[in-house]
Every structure is written in C-alpha cells, then in structure tokens.
Amino acid sequence: xxxxxxxxxxxxxxxxxxxxxxxxxxxxxxxxxxxxxxxxxxxxxxxxxxxxxxxxxxxxxxxxxxxxxxxxxxxxxxxxxxxxxxxxxxxxxxxxxxxxxxxxxxxxxxxxxxxxxxxxxxxxxxxxxxxxxxxxxxxxxxxxxxxxxxxxxxxxxxxxxxxxxxxxxxxxxxxxxxxxxxxxxxxxxxxxxxxxxxxxxxxxxxxxxxxxxxxxxxxxxxxxxxxxxxxxxxxxxxxxxxxxxxxxxxxxxxxxxxxxxxxxxxxxxxxxxxxxxxxxxxxxxxxxxxxxxxxxxxxxxxxxxxxxxxxxxxxxxxxxxxxxxxxxxxxxxxxxxxxxxxxxxxxxxxxxxxxxxxxxxxxxxxxxxxxxxxxxxxxxxxxxxxxxxxxxxxxxxxxxxxxxxxxxxxxxxxxxxxxxxxxxxxxxxxxxxxxxxxxxxxxxxxxxxxxxxxxxxxxxxxxxxxxxxxxxxx
Numbered sequence: 001x002x003x004x005x006x007x008x009x010x011x012x013x014x015x016x017x018x019x020x021x022x023x024x025x026x027x028x029x030x031x032x033x034x035x036x037x038x039x040x041x042x043x044x045x046x047x048x049x050x051x052x053x054x055x056x057x058x059x060x061x062x063x064x065x066x067x068x069x070x071x072x073x074x075x076x077x078x079x080x081x082x083x084x085x086x087x088x089x090x091x092x093x094x095x096x097x098x099x100x101x102x103x104x105x106x107x108x109x110x111x112x113x114x115x116x117x118x119x120x121x122x123x124x125x126x127x128x129x130x131x132x133x134x135x136x137x138x139x140x141x142x143x144x145x146x147x148x149x150x151x152x153x154x155x156x157x158x159x160x161x162x163x164x165x166x167x168x169x170x171x172x173x174x175x176x177x178x179x180x181x182x183x184x185x186x187x188x189x190x191x192x193x194x195x196x197x198x199x200x201x202x203x204x205x206x207x208x209x210x211x212x213x214x215x216x217x218x219x220x221x222x223x224x225x226x227x228x229x230x231x232x233x234x235x236x237x238x239x240x241x242x243x244x245x246x247x248x249x250x251x252x253x254x255x256x257x258x259x260x261x262x263x264x265x266x267x268x269x270x271x272x273x274x275x276x277x278x279x280x281x282x283x284x285x286x287x288x289x290x291x292x293x294x295x296x297x298x299x300x301x302x303x304x305x306x307x308x309x310x311x312x313x314x315x316x317x318x319x320x321x322x323x324x325x326x327x328x329x330x331x332x333x334x335x336x337x338x339x340x341x342x343x344x345x346x347x348x349x350x351x352x353x354x355x356x357x358x359x360x361x362x363x364x365x366x367x368x369x370x371x372x373x374x375x376x377x378x379x380x381x382x383x384x385x386x387x388x389x390x391x392x393x394x395x396x397x398x399x400x401x402x403x404x405x406x407x408x409x410x411x412x413x414x415x416x417x418x419x420x421x422x423x424x425x426x427x428x429x430x431x432x433x434x435x436x437x438x439x440x441x442x443x444x445x446x447x448x449x450x451x452x453x454x455x456x457x458x459x460x461x462x463x464x465x466x467x468x469x470x471x472x473x474x
Contacts (some may be wrong), residue, residue: 272354317384327344380404
C-alpha cells in the first residue's frame, strides 16, 4: 500500500499506532475468547503500546466498550448460552477492566521515568514545600499525558483541501476520497471482489464462511474496530492527510486475509464462478505489486489513474503530496547542471540549505526583480493550497520526485505583483495550514538563531492577539 510505503520509513507515530492498534484489538478478542490471566496480561501490554504510540489510540477504548454489547446482541459460535452467558459476560468485563487499569499503571510508569528530570513548575500552584514538591513530582506524569491528550484534541480543528477546494474544517468524505485516489486500483478492485464473495457466501443457497473455528471473536473485533474508528475519522474536524487514516487502512487490509479461503470454500460448495474469482484475486495481488514497483520511490505523491491526468496539486495537498522528501533530488538536479545558487520554497519549516547547500529559502509569493533568471524549486503544495504561487505555472517547468516538487527557470523579468503573469499582492497571500500569517518564516528564524526564540514567541503571540481583535471587530 503506497501510504504505508511512504510513511513507514519516517519517524512518525502513524504507522506505529496502526501496528499496536491491530495487536491490541487481536489480543482483546483473545481475552474474551479465553478469559485467562495470560490473555489479560498480553492485552494490557498491547493496549499500553498503542496508547503510548499516539494519543488517538484512545479511540480503542470505545471499541472495547462496545464489543461486549455486540456479542450480546449478535452471539458468536463458541460463546456460552444462557444461563452461563451472564457469568461469562461479567467475567469478560472484569478482566477487561483489570487490563485497562494495568495499562494505565504501565503508562504512568513510563511517563514517570521520562519526566523524572523535567521541572515541575507546571504545577507550582500546589506549593513549594517538600510535601508539595513530592506531590508535584507524582502528578507530573499524569498531567503530562493528559495534557498531551487535551492539546491533541485542541489542535485537531484544521482546514482541509481536496479536489481544488479549501475547507475551513474537516469534511466527512475526505478520507474515502483520498483512500480511493492514493491506493492502487488493484487494491480497490480487491475490496470490491471481497464484498462480492462475502455476499455470495452469506446469501447463497448454502451459507459459506471463511473464518476458521475459534477465530470468530478476532474477526468480530477487527470489523467493529474498523467501523468505529472509521466513523470517528469521518466526523473528525482534522482531515489533512491519509497518514491520519492508517488504522482503518491496516484493519481494512487485514479483513482481506480470509478472502482466498472464502473463495476456496465457495468453489468446494459447487459455485463454478469461484474458479474465475481465484484467478482474479491472484491477478489483483500481482497487479498491486507491479504498481508499487513502478511507483518506487515516490510513494508520497502517488495517485492512481482515477486522477485522470490532473496535476496532483489540484486534487490533494500536505503530506498526501509533499513533505520535503524530494530535496535530495533537488540537490542532484543542481549538481548535474552546475548551479551555484538556487531558490527553494519547500513545504515545511526545515532549512533547505541542509539538503541543498546551494539553496536559500524563498517565498514564491514574494518574488522580486532580484530573482529574475534564477532557478527556483517549489513544492507542489504551494500552487493551490499552501501558498498562492500558481503564477509560476505558465513558466516552463520540470516535475521532480514524482510531481512533489517543480523546477522553474525564472524569466529575465519578474512582472510587478498583482499584474497578469506576476506574483500576487500581499492581500492575496496564502500560508501553510490556513494560518493568518507566515509562521514558517518565523520558525525558520528560530532554526537559524535559537537565541531569538523568546522574541519570536512574543511576536507570534502579538500577531495572534491582533488576529483575534480583528475577528471580534468583524
């Protein structure tokens, strides 16, 4: 899957939370099936790893709360029937509670160790005596973790961009559409095939299943987890990148695992068309491999043919398209042409000269006459969403790194801002993330000179205050 191939090698929480969420769901199902101490301990450990990998893993708790009721309403083979069911159900709840409590204690222990050398000034309102200092030290791990959860929730309201339209908040169709665009067509077809054979197995003359005996609890947990977490993603106010959808993608991929067995069972049940389905499934698997090999190594800007040849920056943005991973290719381009000074407008806060020693940070919206005749490298995110740099597109250009970065040889004359063919006026500038000011250049100053950090933070707070005052006036 291009999404995992793109983000898996990066130091991010998205792939880790997908892994540990799957493990937590699987071990939770084992706990309810076996109801043993060993299963309880393994589930507690898996849940701990999930909750420590990313704050959004807390959504798993809703799955765990709903699961027993689903078992009650839709019984599975292997679970007790009345009158033993009530005692079995209560024991499952009790073991789940013990595992969650053990996970909370493990998380506290990890946070306590990580915060041991951290000042407790955050809790100075408690006091400064020895007892107060001890209490502050004991409470700091709890405040640190829960504070992270609160900050995650507060920062989740972000603008979204899809199909050339910017939205001030998340939209429910973002993740389905991005998944449709950024998956291989073979994977999309495999989902359709799996739905078809599942319906045939369920509603045919003879009911056919693909779930092995004893694994019913696990597949119920996977289905329920995918349904609940996907629903939360659809209503989320933060729909920025497919990397925030890795847990449903991983669960969706896992749900394809029983399809070959289901097709085999349908064939054994006398469904003649199932023989063709076997070859179709095999062909789709091979086609996915061929697609990802052909796309290597540009998995981040990958879009399938459903884009119908439209430039990727007209359809998606942010890390669906570019995250500065192409800067080494920019350096190869510069070296191949012997360029001694180039302009770089990346999509991040990084100093481009670290990767492109001949490059200097450039704002494609604020081009001046001094930039005329130079080579400029602009992130594809800057044309429609991250900035207003579409004025560059009529200039002959070359796509780099699968279309995540573009190289421009600027003309000998840069037209006046606001004129046809020239850069935009400051009133028409756009900034990354829908920010009201250029926060990227502010952080760039801090990178180059950390001693300015306090002045920079004061300047940012001043700009935020002015922005809020202007909004109140409106």
